[in-house]
Amino acid sequence: MFRYYLHLALRRCRQSLPMVALLSLTMAIGIASCMTALTIFGALSGEPLPGISPHLQVVTMDARETVDKDNNGYDKADSYLNWVDAKALVDAQRARQQVGLAQSYAQVARPDGKQSSQVMGLMAYGPVLGMLGVPVRDGRPWTLEEQTEHVPVVVIDSDLAEKLFGTENAVGRRVSMGGHDFRVTGVSAPWKPRTQFLDLPRNQGDVLGQSEQFFVPAQAALAAGVGPLTAGECGKGAAIVSFQSAEVGKCRWLEVWAALDTPASVSAYRQFVVGYADAQHAAGRLVYPPKAALYGVQAWMAVNHVVPDDVGLNLALAGAFLLLCLVNVAGLLAARFLRRQADVTIRRALGASRREVFVQHLVETGVLGLLGGLLALPLTWLGLWIVRMQPVAYADAAHFSPSAFAVLLLLSLAVGLMVGILPAWRVCRQPPAMQIKLA
């Protein structure tokens, strides 16, 4: 029966091509605008590190050690800590894993100076690779002993190894950073979070994650004169932005992230952090009430407005647009079906049940929906291309993926069926006798 309905639907479509074109194009425009916005929204929302970031929490507190007059008030949660506080929190080992980290941008060179590259990386105190789930292809991360002894070791990613040495196999080799030699203990796979969530104050305006190409113990790096991307907040109120400075003794420049698996462990860790901060305040080290708090990755990204409001606004607009297209098509379909009342009447009189008539019309609108989806495919591609052409921070997220194609087909089928329900129901409700008379 289904095949017969399909046959009927196609036949009817052929009979009124302009109308079919209008209906499917209207659906296509709605679907395409929605798909464009959904693709971008999907790429930007969700977990930056699937499976890992849901367990991460960042420590925030007002860790200023001096009275700060130009900054009137601590109005926004602040994740930057100075070395003393970061080290104390990490050393306490109260979470499953905890790391103090800061982003760095350093010149990494071969010791002979023949190859070098300016790359982003992380300076860390703690098991950063393990906690962030950075896959180590070869070799190993640095050990606790190497960290406490300030041994100059580094993990670089395979892209950087390839660039410097022409081979991924760089374990045991030496690289030069800040004029000092570092031994490569491991080579990691290229790694970048889907969206930016680490070190957000240093990455304002960035939406998409960046590749971190080296990982280095913070103390060893500082000793070699390699500092964080910016010095962070240094004593005085306004941020003194001195790039690449390793003179961070008086600055708040590290974030502490902790991996916590259960709500109970999160609240226990929160208690610990609040207790630590309040004790430091009571002892007079932190001059302001610290208001310590933990933020999950999603909440932290929301507080820092990582994903621009415009992205959500676009999605809302596109959704509304699709809705309008649906109502529009439903209206046209109702008119189209009701014009064929005579055919329906005859079928009903010959014994077709209401259900059969209903299904027949739904099949027809389903076909129209799929046709709309097919048309929406190039339109979506066009929409994403237009977004990619825009100089906005999330432009690179506008890529059509195979999974998006599946979503698109499902969406268009759903759209086709949804718009058909009301008109089909209306058609099959007519009593047969009434319609024969009319005809």
Place this chain on the structure above:
Amino acid sequence: MQLQPIFASLKHHKLTALLLVLQVAFSCAIITNAVFLIVQRVQRVTTPSGLDERALSLVEVDDLDAGANPLALHKTDLAALRKLPGVESAALISNVPFSNSEHGSGGCTSLAAVHAVMKAQSLNVPGCAQADVYAGTPGTLRTLGLKLVAGRMFDADEYVPDKPSDQSVIASAMIVTQDFARRLYPEHPDHVVGRDVYFGEGLMKGQPTRIVGVVAHLHQANVSSDGSDDQSALLPVEPNELRALFALRSSPARQDSVIKAAVAALNKSNPGRQVSANDAQTYAHMRASYFQGDTTMIGLLLASALGLVFVTALGIAGLASFWVQQRRRSIGIRRAIGAARGDILHYFQIENFLIVTGGVMLGLLLAVALNLWLMSHYELSRLPLFYLPIGALAMWLLGQLAVLSPALRAAAVPPVVATRSV
């Protein structure tokens, strides 16, 4: 014309009429909000900076090896830039509006207020306010094209070099915007010239700075959402940092050649540094990149709004066409028993008007609801009420335009149709 027959006939098309009403309602709600968003973004993008933006160019230089007193080096550069053909005036400045790099300082009008600030650890004290600070060498006001509305420019002996890094210098004079003057002296904002303000570092040390002039507008470095965007002060402090920003004024026609010449001159005066073409740009260009996100959004909103209008018009016209076809016979009968073409035309126009009116009623409610929803999720302001009648008017107009062609076709149905059997 009587409305009764129209209502009677609409009753036979309940579902389609209802869908049309819904369509108009959604369309009305979305378009009203989209237009509101567009207008807001356009206002943002066109925010006046207070500068004379035409023919203003900027060159940024990073001298990492300039030593302890970069100002000396940059003053030599400035002298070289002033000599370039086409340059009318030039200045070394700290920053410009819409540049993303802001430096704010607090100011208080009396020592009592200063003490209150110290006690409260906040500038939310009567007689005190925060402003964005712009500093520059002699010639800054002329180069930026700022208009004085009261007082005078800085005297040559008032300019002081800034101290490097962490200590800042206290200027003896300052020029404020009208808005900042109003914030400091709400009682007599027009008589601020000659008054002393404890400002910036002077606030900490209890040393006053005298207001010598007032400019009409000077926008802050960033656009904030609270609308208090003209709180700025100019100081006669010569920037003394490794990073230097030069502002150049030239005639509009020579702007490109001046920029090229400036880059060449700066590279020549200090061969160690690399100033690239990317470090030099017109002010208009910098401003455009600051507002890039908004411009993109305006384009997207505009495209969506046009798409909505198009789809709605298509829907109205499509349904009207169906109805005309369906009623050919009854139209013929009406014509045969004496209805004029105009009567048929008006019938369809009035029918459309009634449906759109229903849609508009619902749509205006939806528009307000949508605005409230958007306000709760995004930083948006309330939809001004005058948008509603405009939205309604636009929908009526759109409906009439869309129905015109089918209605004309209906009016053209000849009476003889009545005599044919279908």
